[in-house]
Amino acid sequence: MSEEIRDEGRAQGRAQGQAEGLLLILQARGIALTDETREKISTCTDPQLLHRWLTRAATATTTEDVFTEDH
Template sequence: MAVDTSFYKSFMSEEIRDEGRAQGKTQGRAEGRAEGLLLIIEARGITLTDETREKITTCTDPHLLHQWLQRAATATTAEEVFTTDL
């Protein structure tokens, strides 16, 4: 008995796979930026509350994380990093 595999070769199937890849890349980008942000904040000697640390690690917006990373490069306090976001 032959199995119909036409769906797996279809346009719709390709779209589903492409969407999954894009979501995976976005998630990976966000996780990488969160790790980088925590590293920079730690290296600069900035103290974070557990709440703020969780805010960073659960953020899924790579653009927002990028903004925080830019601020963290010159910040001396957590408030300077998250000033407009708290």
């Protein structure tokens, strides 16, 4: 297995972990998620964007608070 493939797999794993964490935080905060929102989070592979969403989710009261700047 080449190092490039291994690095890509690690990045995908990190993104998946961030997405799962984001869904968990939103659920714990009692923020209702649509299927569309779940899909948006689950299919995102940009670690910087997921990090931004995670940061916002910590204080969000709605999904709009999480995604506001991304429209």
